[in-house]
Amino acid sequence: MNGFLxxxxxxxxxxxxxxxxxTVIMYGALGEIITEKSGNLNLGVPxxxxxxxxxxxxxxFFYENIYCVNNGVQPSAFLxxxxxxxxxxxxxxxxALIYSFLTITLxxxxxxxxxxxxxxxxxxxxxxxxxxxxLAGGVGQINTLVTSASFRxxxxxxxxxxxxxxxxxxxxxxTLLFSYGFLTFVAIALAIFLWYFFTKTRTGLSLxxxxxxxxxxxxxxxxxxxxxYLATCIGGGISxxxxxxxxxxxxxxxxxxxxxxxxxxxxxxxxxxFATWKxxxxxxxxxxxxxxxxxxxYIPGLTRSSQEIFKMIPYIxxxxxxxxxxxxxxxxxxxxxxxxxxxxxEER
Amino acid sequence: MEKALExxxxxxxxxxxxxxxxxxxxxxKGEILSLLGENGSGKTTLMNMISGIYxxxxxxxxxxxxxxxxxxxxxxxxxxxxxxxxxxxxVDVFTAAENIVLGLEGEKGKxxxxxxxxxxxxxxxxxxxxxxxxxxxxxxxxxEKQTVxxxxxxxxxxxxxxLDEPTAVLTPQETNKLFAVMRNMKQDGKAIIIITHxxxxxLDVSDRVVVLRKGKYIGDVETKNASQQSLTDMMVGRxxxxxxxxxxxxxxxxxxxxxxxxVRDKEGVKKLDDVTFTARGGEILGIAGIAGSGQRxxxxxIAGLQHLEEGSKITYINPExxxxxxxxxxxxxxxxxNILLSFVPEDRFxxxxxxxxxxxxxxxxxxxxxxxxxxxxxxxxxDLSNKIVNDLEVMTPDVNKTPIRKLSGGNVQKVLVGREIxxxxxxxxxxxxxxxxxxxxxxxxxxxxxxQKMQGVAVIYVGEDLDVLLELCDRLLVLCGGxxxxxxxxxxxxxxxxxxxxxxxxxxx
Numbered sequence: 001m002n003g004f005l006x007x008x009x010x011x012x013x014x015x016x017x018x019x020x021x022x023t024v025i026m027y028g029a030l031g032e033i034i035t036e037k038s039g040n041l042n043l044g045v046p047x048x049x050x051x052x053x054x055x056x057x058x059x060x061f062f063y064e065n066i067y068c069v070n071n072g073v074q075p076s077a078f079l080x081x082x083x084x085x086x087x088x089x090x091x092x093x094x095x096a097l098i099y100s101f102l103t104i105t106l107x108x109x110x111x112x113x114x115x116x117x118x119x120x121x122x123x124x125x126x127x128x129x130x131x132x133x134x135l136a137g138g139v140g141q142i143n144t145l146v147t148s149a150s151f152r153x154x155x156x157x158x159x160x161x162x163x164x165x166x167x168x169x170x171x172x173x174x175t176l177l178f179s180y181g182f183l184t185f186v187a188i189a190l191a192i193f194l195w196y197f198f199t200k201t202r203t204g205l206s207l208x209x210x211x212x213x214x215x216x217x218x219x220x221x222x223x224x225x226x227x228x229y230l231a232t233c234i235g236g237g238i239s240x241x242x243x244x245x246x247x248x249x250x251x252x253x254x255x256x257x258x259x260x261x262x263x264x265x266x267x268x269x270x271x272x273x274f275a276t277w278k279x280x281x282x283x284x285x286x287x288x289x290x291x292x293x294x295x296x297x298y299i300p301g302l303t304r305s306s307q308e309i310f311k312m313i314p315y316i317x318x319x320x321x322x323x324x325x326x327x328x329x330x331x332x333x334x335x336x337x338x339x340x341x342x343x344x345x346e347e348r
Numbered sequence: 349m350e351k352a353l354e355x356x357x358x359x360x361x362x363x364x365x366x367x368x369x370x371x372x373x374x375x376x377k378g379e380i381l382s383l384l385g386e387n388g389s390g391k392t393t394l395m396n397m398i399s400g401i402y403x404x405x406x407x408x409x410x411x412x413x414x415x416x417x418x419x420x421x422x423x424x425x426x427x428x429x430x431x432x433x434x435x436x437x438x439v440d441v442f443t444a445a446e447n448i449v450l451g452l453e454g455e456k457g458k459x460x461x462x463x464x465x466x467x468x469x470x471x472x473x474x475x476x477x478x479x480x481x482x483x484x485x486x487x488x489x490x491x492e493k494q495t496v497x498x499x500x501x502x503x504x505x506x507x508x509x510x511l512d513e514p515t516a517v518l519t520p521q522e523t524n525k526l527f528a529v530m531r532n533m534k535q536d537g538k539a540i541i542i543i544t545h546x547x548x549x550x551l552d553v554s555d556r557v558v559v560l561r562k563g564k565y566i567g568d569v570e571t572k573n574a575s576q577q578s579l580t581d582m583m584v585g586r587x588x589x590x591x592x593x594x595x596x597x598x599x600x601x602x603x604x605x606x607x608x609x610x611v612r613d614k615e616g617v618k619k620l621d622d623v624t625f626t627a628r629g630g631e632i633l634g635i636a637g638i639a640g641s642g643q644r645x646x647x648x649x650i651a652g653l654q655h656l657e658e659g660s661k662i663t664y665i666n667p668e669x670x671x672x673x674x675x676x677x678x679x680x681x682x683x684x685x686n687i688l689l690s691f692v693p694e695d696r697f698x699x700x701x702x703x704x705x706x707x708x709x710x711x712x713x714x715x716x717x718x719x720x721x722x723x724x725x726x727x728x729x730x731d732l733s734n735k736i737v738n739d740l741e742v743m744t745p746d747v748n749k750t751p752i753r754k755l756s757g758g759n760v761q762k763v764l765v766g767r768e769i770x771x772x773x774x775x776x777x778x779x780x781x782x783x784x785x786x787x788x789x790x791x792x793x794x795x796x797x798x799x800q801k802m803q804g805v806a807v808i809y810v811g812e813d814l815d816v817l818l819e820l821c822d823r824l825l826v827l828c829g830g831x832x833x834x835x836x837x838x839x840x841x842x843x844x845x846x847x848x849x850x851x852x853x854x855x856x857x
Contacts, residue, residue, distance in 0.1 A: 201457045202449070209439050209450050216437040219401065220451030221422030329615070331441050331486050345401065 010298050012171040017297075018290030020180065024049075024246045026187045026286035028268025030194060031239030033277055035096070037198065038231035039211035039338040043114025044099050045239050046265025047121020048092045052240025053247040053261055054125040055091030056084040060147040060253075061132055080147035084244060092240020093233045095121055100232045104225060107342040122262055125243075129255035140254065148253025151245075152181045181249045183241070187283075190238070194279035207231055211336030214343040224343060242268060267293075270318040276325060276333040289314040349376040351413060352508050352539035353398070353429075358407035360393055367393040369563040370407070375508065380530060380540045382550040382571070384583055385560035386786030388756055391543050392434070394560070395510050399431035400424035411508070422451075430501025431510040436493050438485045444468070445481035448500045471502050475532045476525075490639055491522040498529070509533065510541045515549055516783075517639055520814060520847040527553045545787065547576040548815065559583055584788055592794050592819040594839075595802060597630030603665055603806040604650065604775050610657035611645045611830075619645040621830045627806040629774060632797060634821030634838060635810040638850050642830040643810045644694060647777045650808075651691045652678045664689075667774060683717070690773035692765055694780050694810075700764045703753035707744065708733045710752055711767050736766035740792065758789035765793060769800060776800055779810040794820055814843045828853045 028045050035042045042048075060083055064075045099117050102108045129142075136142045155178060162174030172179075198204040209217040210227045218224045243261055247253065271289060275281035296302050296310035325333045353375040360368040368390045375381050385391045396402045398409065400421040408415055411427045418424050424431070438447050445464045454460065465481045472479050477495050485493060494514060501509055511530075515523045530540055530553060544550060550557055550571070557574055559566040559582045566582055580588050604627040611620040620642045627633050635643055648654045650662060652674070662674040664687050672685060682689055693699040701710045712729040719725050733747040740762040744755055752760055765781060778797065782790040797820070801807050811817045817824060818838050826833040826849040833849040 200459060202452070202454055202459050203457060205442075205446055205449070205459060206451055209442070212439045212441060213437070216439055217451065219399075219421045219431075219433070219437045221420065221425050222451045331484070334441075337440065 006300070007298055009170055012176045014291055014294055014298050015287070016176055016179070017294045018287050018292075019184065020250060020290070021293055022286035022288075022290030023180075023184045023187050024242045024250060024264050025268040025271050025289060026191065026282055027183075027242030027245055028239045028265055029271040029275065029282045029286065030187070030190055030279060031092075031235040031237065031242070032268060032272045033194065033235070033275070033279055033282065034207075034238065035232045035235035036272060036277060036339055037207050037211045037336060038228045038235075039214055039336055039341065039343070040100070040103060040228060040232050041110045041114065041340040042096065042099055042117070042232060042236070043111060043269065044095065044117025044121065044236075045114075045268050046262040047118035047125075048095045048236050048239045049243030049246070049261050049265045049268070050121040050125030051095045051243065052088035052092040052237075053243030054128050054255070055240075056088035056244035057142070057144065057247050057253070057255060058128055058132060059087035060084045060144045061136070061142060064144050064146055065136070075146040077146060077150040077153075080144075081150050084147055084151070084248065085241070088240050088244035089237040092243070093237035095240070096233045096236020097229075099236070100229045103342065104228045104232075107344070110340050110342075118262070118265065122259070125261065126257045129257055132255060140256075142254045144248075144253035148248050151183065151248040152252075154179045154181065181245075183245050183249065191279040191283050198279070208336070211338055214338045214341070215345075218343070218345055239265075239268065267314055270315060273325075273335075274318050274321050276321075277335060288317075292317065349378065351375070352377045352379075352411070354410040354413075355394075355398075356408045356410070358394065358397060358404050358409070360390075360397060360402060360404050366563050368397070368404070371560070371563075371565045373558055373565065375539045375541060377507075377539050378534055378537050379556060380534055380542060380554045382554035382557040383541055383543045383560065384547075384550060384557055384579060386583055386788060387758055388562070388786070389560040389583075390563040391560055392512060395431060395512060395541065395543065398424065398429055398508075399510060400429075401431075425504050425506075428505050428507040429510070430504055430506030430508070432494070432497045432501060432512065432514060434512040434516065436497055438493055438496060440486045441484065443482050443484055444479060444488075444496045444499075447485060447496055448481075448503050450500075452504065467503060468499060471499055475502070475529050475536075477529060490517045491519075491525075494518070494526070502533075506538070508539045508541075510543075512543045513545065514542065515544055515546060517812065519638055519850055520843055521851065523549065546813065546815070547579055550574075550579065551576065561585055580787060588788070588791070592791070592816070593798060594819065594822070595798070596822075597802055597804065599804065600628045600630040601665075601804075602626050603629040605661070605663040605665070606650070607661040607663075609646070609649055609660045609662065611642075611649055611654050611660075612657060613645075619830050620649065623827075623830075623832050625825055625832065625835055627775065627808055629804045629806045630801060631822040632801050632807040632809050632820060634817040634824040635808065635827060636814065636817050636824055636846055636850060637827035637833075639812065641827040641850070643779065643827060645830075646827070647691065647693070647779055647808070647810060650674070650775075650777060651689065652682050664775070688772060688774040690768035690771050690776045692761075692768050692776075692778040692781055694783075696760055696764055697753065701752055701760065704751050706746075706748050706750055707737065707742075707752055707763055708748040710763065711736070711770075714767055714771055732767075732770055736763060736770065740766050740796075742766075758785045761785060761793065762789065765796060769796060773800075773805060775806045775808070777808040777810075780812060781809065782816070783812070790816075814846055818843060818846070826850055 028049055032045050060080050063083055068075045095117060099113055102113045103110050132142050133139050159174035159179050163172035166173040198208060206222045207227055210222060210224050214224055246261055267289060271282055271285055275285045292313040293311060296307040351374055355371060355373040358368050358371045371394060383391050397404045400418045400423050403419060409418060416427055445468060448468060449464050468481045477499060479495050479499055514526060533540060554571050556568055556570055557579060558568045561583060576590060580590055607624050609620055609623040613619050637643055645654055649656060656675050660675055664672045664674050697703045708729050711733045715729050716724055737744060737747055742759045742762045744750060744759060781793050797807050809821060821838040823835060824838045825835045826846055828850055831853050833853045
């Protein structure tokens with residue numbers, strides 16, 4: 001009973017970690033939802049997140065630790081943020097462009113191409129991560145302090161004030177609600193925007209039609225190839241922001257090559273299924289995944305090996321959702337009908 | 349009359365095949381033109397070039413007297429050309445309204461549902477459609493889906509409408525409704541091209557008929573000067589007998605008893621409800637019904653591919669008169685019990701044949717269990733394949749190299765039917781055996797089935813063309829929503845009566 005009470009008291013802290021963790025995979029999943037709505041199943045999400053992470057880190061590392069140090073100037077927080085975002089987005093979109101060219105133009109198998117992209121991305125990420133380590137003077141020595149701090153900055157006054165209000169309840173409302181970097185809120189806004197885009201706009205309708213029934217979209221005068229390229233590249237770019245968020249917000253502006261990004265990438269793919277391709281569901285879905293992932297930390301009496309079993313919960317929940325969805329067969333919860341299929345217009 | 353559309357010297361190749369060979373065609377405003385031709389005569393290819401799906405290799409297209417280039421479906425819309433495809437181009441999870449506006453650029457990015465609904469209603473009222481803009485496509489019947497397709501092209505301001513086999517899946521009543529709408533559109537000055545294989549419909553609805561044969565333009569006739577016979581002769585290029593021979597087989601005997609057959613689908617919905625009938629050797633039993641009324645489940649139940657509900661009973665009576673209980677058997681049990689059952693399924697490549705394998709290997713699928721040797725016997729299926737190819741005039745480069753998927757639909761069907769007949773069945777079931785086949789091949793199949801009947805085989809023929817069902821079959825079982833609406837003598841009933849039975853159990857009489 002006492003254990004349960006402790007768990008209850010520590011729940012806000014757990015939720016807090018869950019939200020930070022969840023935001024990484026929410027970006028990954030939102031990007032992948034856009035991609036899959038165009039009928040492209042990009043299993044390269046983990047690789048793309050690696051690309052986003054390393055590009056964001058490398059660009060700001062050179063700016064902060066080499067350019068600014070050599071010239072003796074203070075790094076500008078604004079420049080750091082813009083540079084990291086642009087680099088991460090472009091590198092990831094470029095990764096997705098490779099995938100697009102192979103699957104849309106050359107019509108290669110989407111699964112194989114996606115998996116290859118994952119291997120490619122993690123290779124690139126870890127290769128340059130290692131090189132940066134060397135430049136920085138050793139493993140774990142990379143430090144992009146200014147960038148990381150700017151990404152993690154939050155309105156401290158507001159947080160403190162709100163924390164005071166709930167002091168007696170043994171948790172900080174301000175900490176729980178607002179002590180996150182701005183990208184955390186951008187993710188929520190993005191999810192809401194995507195919901196609006198998919199359901200209320202003509203362009204969103206066209207995009208969904210491409211993924212549902214490519215031949216129909218084509219016959220309706222929609223430029224199928226352009227939609228697929230754009231959706232996949234923009235989706236890739238957004239997934240890549242997840243990698244950047246991991247590097248800057250989650251591990252504080254350094255590089256580690258234990259394969260965590262890859263694990264998170266697969267969780268993002270799982271989240272797409274969990275959310276049944278709906279952006280709004282991915283908001284709470286991602287936080288739920290985060291809470292489930294960190295739950296082991298707050299459950300007393302777990303050994304190292306039993307912790308690992310707890311870390312599996314998000315995947316088990318996904319399998320369960322997949323089962324439920326396929327058993328209920330509700331049309332609106334099914335994957336886009338043309339997902340994974342190449343499209344040839346003049347096929348007879 | 350004013351020309352709406354003119355084609356000159358249109359040519360299209362697919363590899364070495366010439367699908368359209370210098371075709372010229374004129375369509376006038378306020379006219380319904382029938383485009384007639386056998387399968388592979390290039391009708392759909394020609395229409396696809398007008399609607400921007402294909403691009404011609406040679407030739408010119410004029411719309412309203414001006415030469416145009418149609419490079420994509422969008423170009424076609426911009427020229428006010430709309431095509432209603434044989435396979436509907438609709439997104440299942442979208443509503444009717446969403447499908448109708450799909451791909452259109454509005455003034456605003458946001459979709460104004462109210463305005464769309466109003467516009468759809470206006471079109472529906474003008475031409476006499478019934479349509480619910482909020483209904484999802486997956487909840488719709490075939491005829492409702494077709495309505496959405498037509499409203500979709502009208503919404504885009506189409507003045508030239510092309511309908512590719514619009515009546516293939518409709519009941520006679522629905523067809524009449526469609527024709528009424530088409531006549532309204534004609535009154536409104538629209539130009540309409542309709543492709544259909546059913547000659548009586550051509551004579552009923554069109555003003556003029558253009559005939560294609562093997563990719564070439566054969567000629568055009570005013571409908572009022574044409575008859576079924578004259579059109580067929582033009583289409584085939586020689587005189588063809590249009591009568592289906594229906595001889596009577598004297599020694600009929602009960603072969604298959606189906607009693608209280610009930611089948612549910614995965615959601616627990618009854619697809620067949622207490623179906624009872626007897627199939628007799630020496631007769632063709634036709635199964636009529638709106639698509640999805642349980643035809644597929646019925647045949648699959650007999651073939652051992654469905655789970656039957658409690659109380660269902662299927663009994664096979666072998667030529668020696670022994671009763672064998674078939675329910676609960678899977679296809680292998682059926683073979684092992686020496687029940688001579690052949691099944692030509694609706695889904696030729698899904699259930700009947702393996703598309704990537706050649707004719708001989710596909711035949712081998714039915715013969716490889718012969719003999720005791722562990723090594724495959726290749727000679728027997730090869731001989732059999734040659735026999736099928738020769739007897740049924742299958743057009744194929746070879747029997748043991750070309751994957752069967754590369755053959756045309758008619759040839760694929762001949763191989764499938766030929767193989768099943770060569771198994772010497774006592775019960776032969778066919779589902780939509782002539783779907784997508786031209787007149788000539790269809791008649792070959794009808795003759796084959798009649799031949800089987802005259803050898804004492806119990807033939808079960810699931811069909812969609814009521815005219816054929818009434819001419820070919822001895823008895824007709826009409827399904828309506830999984831129930832037997834009636835079992836009638838095909839010689840003594842009219843098409844309209846059957847049509848009513850299809851939509852209401854007992855025909856409302």
